[in-house]
Amino acid sequence: MVLPATMAELWTTVGSTVASFMFIMAIIRQYCPYEIQRLLEKLTHQITSFFYPYIGISIHEFSGDRLKRSDFYANVEAYLSSNTAKSAKRLKAEVGKDCSNIVLSMDEFERVTDEYRGAKVWWVLTKTAAPPRPLSMSYYPEQERRFYKLSFHKRYRETVTESYLGHVMKEGKEIRVKNRQRKLYTNSPGYKWPSYKQTMWSHIVFEHPATFETMALEGKKKREIIEDLMTFSKSKEFYERIGKAWKRGYLLYGPPGTGKSTMIAAMANLLSYDVYDLELTAVKDNTELRKLLIETTSKSMIVIEDIDCSLDLTGQRKKKGEKFSKEDKKMNDDEFSNKERKEAKEEGSNGNHGSSKVTLSGLLNFIDGLWSACGGERLIVFTTNYVEKLDPALIRRGRMDKHIELSYCTFEGFKVLGKNYLGIESHQMFDKIENLMGEVKITPADVAENLMPKSPMDDPERCLSNLIRALEEAKEETAAVEGAAEEAKRSAEEENEIEPTKEEAVSL
Ligand SMILES: Nc1ncnc2c1ncn2[C@@H]1O[C@H](COP(=O)(O)OP(=O)(O)OP(=O)(O)O)[C@@H](O)[C@H]1O
Numbered sequence: 001m002v003l004p005a006t007m008a009e010l011w012t013t014v015g016s017t018v019a020s021f022m023f024i025m026a027i028i029r030q031y032c033p034y035e036i037q038r039l040l041e042k043l044t045h046q047i048t049s050f051f052y053p054y055i056g057i058s059i060h061e062f063s064g065d066r067l068k069r070s071d072f073y074a075n076v077e078a079y080l081s082s083n084t085a086k087s088a089k090r091l092k093a094e095v096g097k098d099c100s101n102i103v104l105s106m107d108e109f110e111r112v113t114d115e116y117r118g119a120k121v122w123w124v125l126t127k128t129a130a131p132p133r134p135l136s137m138s139y140y141p142e143q144e145r146r147f148y149k150l151s152f153h154k155r156y157r158e159t160v161t162e163s164y165l166g167h168v169m170k171e172g173k174e175i176r177v178k179n180r181q182r183k184l185y186t187n188s189p190g191y192k193w194p195s196y197k198q199t200m201w202s203h204i205v206f207e208h209p210a211t212f213e214t215m216a217l218e219g220k221k222k223r224e225i226i227e228d229l230m231t232f233s234k235s236k237e238f239y240e241r242i243g244k245a246w247k248r249g250y251l252l253y254g255p256p257g258t259g260k261s262t263m264i265a266a267m268a269n270l271l272s273y274d275v276y277d278l279e280l281t282a283v284k285d286n287t288e289l290r291k292l293l294i295e296t297t298s299k300s301m302i303v304i305e306d307i308d309c310s311l312d313l314t315g316q317r318k319k320k321g322e323k324f325s326k327e328d329k330k331m332n333d334d335e336f337s338n339k340e341r342k343e344a345k346e347e348g349s350n351g352n353h354g355s356s357k358v359t360l361s362g363l364l365n366f367i368d369g370l371w372s373a374c375g376g377e378r379l380i381v382f383t384t385n386y387v388e389k390l391d392p393a394l395i396r397r398g399r400m401d402k403h404i405e406l407s408y409c410t411f412e413g414f415k416v417l418g419k420n421y422l423g424i425e426s427h428q429m430f431d432k433i434e435n436l437m438g439e440v441k442i443t444p445a446d447v448a449e450n451l452m453p454k455s456p457m458d459d460p461e462r463c464l465s466n467l468i469r470a471l472e473e474a475k476e477e478t479a480a481v482e483g484a485a486e487e488a489k490r491s492a493e494e495e496n497e498i499e500p501t502k503e504e505a506v507s508l
């Protein structure tokens with residue numbers, strides 16, 4: 001046999017062999033019966049795989065059920081963008097964390113190499129057309145299926161399957177956590193997802209600056225909440241051991257303007273979690289609620305604000321505008337000022353009035369049914385102004401594990417705000433403020449508003465004077481309201497004394 005002398009000759013030989021093979025196969029395909037064709041194809045495949053020494057592993061973006069993006073795929077993506085993007089020639093550029101950096105990753109059909117403990121491997125990002133979908137999946141728009149293909153020589157089989165893949169998974173996960181741009185998701189109809197999107201959630205970058213440090217809250221309470229959250233985030237093994245899904249429910253309740261929404265942001269910032277702001281009134285039914293749940297990721301908080309406005313005690317839906325019924329107003333008369341009620345009413349009337357068939361039992365299942373365990377490491381947070389109106393089943397321990405009351409501003413809380421807003425920790429006016437705060441109720445939101453400098457002329461003295469004026473006005477208002485109530489009570493008693501009872505009237 002004559003050996004080819006140069007590379008050029010070698011390529012010519014290989015080329016002509018392949019061409020001859022293809023020609024023979026084409027003739028067979030044309031003239032042989034189908035059974036023989038299949039047999040030959042099978043034979044060819046077996047021969048090639050016997051001689052072809054490479055193994056291929058595919059990692060698909062969506063698993064069989066296509067409901068959730070594969071974590072493994074996302075980890076591979078992160079690993080490759082950090083480790084091999086330098087060697088790729090065609091790259092995809094995306095804006096990274098805090099919009100301050102650019103993340104480069106390999107583009108479709110690009111091939112990159114990687115080395116691990118002496119084993120050389122190749123990665124290619126490939127895509128195929130999606131097969132026709134079953135009717136039940138018609139909810140999701142059709143999409144191409146993307147997958148990474150890993151190839152390596154069969155002698156590295158053990159290294160790759162037993163060690164390299166685990167290494168990619170672990171490193172990719174770490175990179176994702178580090179590079180993660182935290183997101184604020186919404187299911188609100190105002191942000192209806194475009195048809196090319198698969199997810200039911202729309203998102204923006206989560207950039208709320210609130211922290212526990214800036215919150216007006218007593219130190220002891222603050223420390224207790226922080227400790228609770230930190231313990232939860234480190235308790236993966238504990239939850240596994242006791243056989244409980246790794247999630248925790250928080251119920252934040254209190255009057256408007258006491259920091260419930262602010263605390264949600266502080267919690268998310270403390271734990272570096274994403275926030276899913278669930279607008280229950282925009283959810284069509286229990287099935288849609290479950291779909292939304294499945295699409296949430298771990299390391300996240302699912303928030304339902306004003307839960308009392310979304311469901312009533314019997315599980316019937318209630319519109320947001322009904323937040324302040326006549327009965328509610330009466331019931332809460334002493335608790336809230338007119339201003340707060342007006343604000344809340346306005347907020348309620350702006351709410352979503354869409355019809356929805358989500359039931360109380362659907363919501364209970366959402367919180368701790370079988371599906372709630374998927375993903376892990378999740379907080380479910382409810383907020384309400386009226387804790388007493390909620391169904392006990394909804395907020396029992398186990399569902400809402402921790403109940404946190406956020407109330408009117410204390411002097412300790414005021415000092416935090418004074419430091420944040422004015423940069424002062426003490427002042428001669430503080431004593432007066434402390435006395436007034438002992439006499440009247442004022443929300444942290446109102447304190448904050450008064451301490452906010454409104455012009456360059458507003459120095460700390462002026463802001464503190466504003467607060468004192470507001471406290472004095474509130475004191476007068478409270479005194480006037482109490483006086484009027486006292487007067488009404490007295491006149492009602494007098495009327496009762498004068499008017500004969502029914503029995504007296506009959507005997508007369
Ligand atoms: N405890 C607090 N610490 C610091 N700032 C606060 C606090 N409570 C309220 N604020 C300030 O008041 C504003 C309104 O507070 P927030 O929206 O958190 O109140 P809320 O309890 O969620 O009210 P609502 O029940 O009406 O939703 C915030 O932007 C924040 O600046």
Ligand SMILES: [Mg+2]
Pocket residue numbers: 260261262305383
């Ligand atoms: Mg709020």
